[in-house]
Amino acid sequence: MTSERALIPVSYFGIAVGALALGNAWRVAVPLWHLPQDIAHVATWSSLAVWLVLLALYAHKWLRHGDAARAEMNHPVQSSFASLVPLASMLAAMALLPYARGVALAVFAVSIVASLVLGLWLYGRTWQGGLAPELVTPAFYLPAVGQNFVAGTAAAAFGWPQLGMWFFGAGLFSWLAIESLILGRAATHAPLPEALRPVLGIQLAPPAVGGVTYMSLNHGAPDLFAQVLLGYGLFQALLLLRLLPWIARQPFTPSYWGFTFGVAALPTLAMRLVAAGATGPVEWVAPVAFTAANAIIGFLAIRTIALLLQGRLLPAATPSR
Numbered sequence: 001m002t003s004e005r006a007l008i009p010v011s012y013f014g015i016a017v018g019a020l021a022l023g024n025a026w027r028v029a030v031p032l033w034h035l036p037q038d039i040a041h042v043a044t045w046s047s048l049a050v051w052l053v054l055l056a057l058y059a060h061k062w063l064r065h066g067d068a069a070r071a072e073m074n075h076p077v078q079s080s081f082a083s084l085v086p087l088a089s090m091l092a093a094m095a096l097l098p099y100a101r102g103v104a105l106a107v108f109a110v111s112i113v114a115s116l117v118l119g120l121w122l123y124g125r126t127w128q129g130g131l132a133p134e135l136v137t138p139a140f141y142l143p144a145v146g147q148n149f150v151a152g153t154a155a156a157a158f159g160w161p162q163l164g165m166w167f168f169g170a171g172l173f174s175w176l177a178i179e180s181l182i183l184g185r186a187a188t189h190a191p192l193p194e195a196l197r198p199v200l201g202i203q204l205a206p207p208a209v210g211g212v213t214y215m216s217l218n219h220g221a222p223d224l225f226a227q228v229l230l231g232y233g234l235f236q237a238l239l240l241l242r243l244l245p246w247i248a249r250q251p252f253t254p255s256y257w258g259f260t261f262g263v264a265a266l267p268t269l270a271m272r273l274v275a276a277g278a279t280g281p282v283e284w285v286a287p288v289a290f291t292a293a294n295a296i297i298g299f300l301a302i303r304t305i306a307l308l309l310q311g312r313l314l315p316a317a318t319p320s321r
Contacts, residue, residue, distance in 0.1 A: 007065055008057040008314060010072055011255060013084035015304065016054050018260025019047035020091035022297050025268045029290055032275050044095050051092045057314075058085065076135045077196070079122060083142035086115035090147075090154045097157060108154055115147040123174070136185040137192065138202035138258075144174035145206050146261070149213045156216040168213050175206045197247040198255040204240055204262025207233035211269040215276070222278035230273065230282065233266050237289075252303050254313070260300065263293045 023043040030040045062069045072078045089111035096104035122143040148171030155164035182203075186192075192200070211229035218226070240247075240259070267289035274286050307313040 011081035014257035016051040016088040021264035023047040080139035086111040119143040152213040201259030208265035222276045
């Protein structure tokens with residue numbers, strides 16, 4: 001019998017997504033408010049290091065514990081989190097772009113193909129039916145909404161805005177369809193189990209991430225639709241704040257990183273509006289949201305490191321003979 005080995009749940013890529021999204025927020029904040037460039041560099045490279053470590057651990061899981069990885073991919077809820085792997089990789093490609101365009105382009109090419117293939121496979125499975133209502137959670141956004149929005153932003157960053165518009169359209173209309181499904185389940189069925197409630201943090205991501213994508217494609221104009229997306233993002237943030245005591249009955253686990261993509265994207269959208277010339281309330285929303293994002297993600301990072309030091313971060317594999 002071999003010794004037990006720690007395995008990484010694919011949902012842990014939410015840590016990389018949150019860290020990379022915060023690094024992107026810092027890259028927007030530095031020129032806007034003349035903040036120290038070194039902080040943006042540290043945020044970028046530390047998030048890339050997290051992404052690489054998680055990639056290595058996940059590759060190990062597939063190579064040495066393929067049965068566990070395949071079981072995860074066949075699970076109706078956990079499989080949606082597999083979308084975080086190409087999603088994080090597209091964010092990593094954008095983070096690498098100012099430093100090594102060739103490497104960034106290679107990462108982008110692989111991850112955008114992977115996101116399309118995986119997204120179609122996972123979302124297509126939903127269309128085949130048979131899913132129990134209690135398994136419908138905001139994790140459903142990841143394959144069809146999150147991946148497409150990030151692909152749209154990345155395509156624009158690499159100089160293919162038309163491709164970005166296509167991905168943005170796919171993400172936008174998928175978001176509208178899926179949100180009504182999730183709200184219908186929440187309103188008419190039993191409450192989510194406590195262990196799944198942190199997944200509700202993903203609810204903040206579509207308007208905020210979609211807004212960042214839209215700003216990447218509309219030449220940065222602070223127009224009506226950009227403001228509409230920010231408004232809905234702020235509403236979702238307040239809704240999650242209202243639900244937080246109910247969500248937080250679940251003790252801290254890395255699943256709370258589900259909040260971080262939206263938490264980091266919301267100030268990024270507000271800052272991009274300010275940088276584009278928007279005035280009024282957004283001028284104070286941007287710094288408040290940016291400060292809150294750093295505080296929230298910093299708190300989650302400290303709690304996650306504490307779990308790691310206590311040896312409770314990674315579950316162990318079932319011993320094999």
